[in-house]
Amino acid sequence: MVSEPVFTIHYLENDINIWEGNGFSDMTNDIPLVDNILQYEEYRILYENYLEEFIMAKYYDFDTFTSRFDTIESIYGDEFDMLNDKEYYITTKIDEVLEDLEYYRNERES
Numbered sequence: 001m002v003s004e005p006v007f008t009i010h011y012l013e014n015d016i017n018i019w020e021g022n023g024f025s026d027m028t029n030d031i032p033l034v035d036n037i038l039q040y041e042e043y044r045i046l047y048e049n050y051l052e053e054f055i056m057a058k059y060y061d062f063d064t065f066t067s068r069f070d071t072i073e074s075i076y077g078d079e080f081d082m083l084n085d086k087e088y089y090i091t092t093k094i095d096e097v098l099e100d101l102e103y104y105r106n107e108r109e110s
Helices: 009-013 032-037 041-056 062-079 086-109
Strands: none
Touching: 009 086, 032 041, 041 086, 062 086
16 A cells, blocks of 8 residues: 655745644644744754754755665555655755744844
């Protein structure tokens, strides 16, 4: 049985601090990260700093993603269908996250 695509393009526009009802599944309606931690600015800043650190360390770059995806795909086969261009998705998502980080930092400075 093949499930829905793992990623769809509308996930690219999800804000780093707003998850509920923003293109994610109903399972994100009650999650501790959003409900408890991100309501405090000091933790939101820490979270944002980690996102940037992980991106800059290339934990989420296309090559790292591809290696992990290919490993999982070799185990599960076509259980998870990646219909969209993986490189486009990953590089665009990284750019979107960096834009969100810049936006929130600028908002705090003004």
